[in-house]
Amino acid sequence: MSVLFGGWFAMFARLEKGRQRRLVRLGVWDGAHAYPVGWTRAMPKRRIHGQNLRPLCEVLAHFAEHDFEDSEWEVVEAALPGTDIERDTWYSHRLAGRRTFTVRIAAVPDSRDVCVEIYGVLGGRGKFLIAGVLHVLGKYRVS
Numbered sequence: 001m002s003v004l005f006g007g008w009f010a011m012f013a014r015l016e017k018g019r020q021r022r023l024v025r026l027g028v029w030d031g032a033h034a035y036p037v038g039w040t041r042a043m044p045k046r047r048i049h050g051q052n053l054r055p056l057c058e059v060l061a062h063f064a065e066h067d068f069e070d071s072e073w074e075v076v077e078a079a080l081p082g083t084d085i086e087r088d089t090w091y092s093h094r095l096a097g098r099r100t101f102t103v104r105i106a107a108v109p110d111s112r113d114v115c116v117e118i119y120g121v122l123g124g125r126g127k128f129l130i131a132g133v134l135h136v137l138g139k140y141r142v143s
Contacts, residue, residue: 043118043130050112052137053080057095057103059133060118063126066097076105083107085115 048056054073061068072093079091085106095101101120108115118130136142 043116043127043134045115045117046134046138047108047113047115048134048137049141050080050107050114052142053105053114053116055142056116056133056137057093060101060103060130061095061097063130064095064097064099064101064120066095068095080105080107080114083114084109090117 053076057073057076058068076091076093079093083089083091083106085108088106090104090106093103093105095103099120101118104117104119106115107113116134
């Protein structure tokens, strides 16, 4: 009887392991942090110049059809000093409109740069456009 129960639990453990691998592959779960079903990591972690954070938020707000106002920027700016990429301390800011994106932000110690991760549902063209924006914001200082 115990062999039967052991086999039963082993089968469920194998199914759960497969489910977890699928969630990681879909970008809904990274092994530690859960994200709402249907959300994917639209863009992997990227390092950009700190002064380019507001333009990034404004571009993402444009894609989401969300009004990004000065008061919202003040909230992001106030949360930034409490973050640290080396200690895995992030601030998440949600931009909800017709689409919804969540931007995770962490400051890079001894630098003015920040690391960002973008979560949300993007098609191939949207990923291509956001990747281009991140490339420019990581390489050049936008004013």
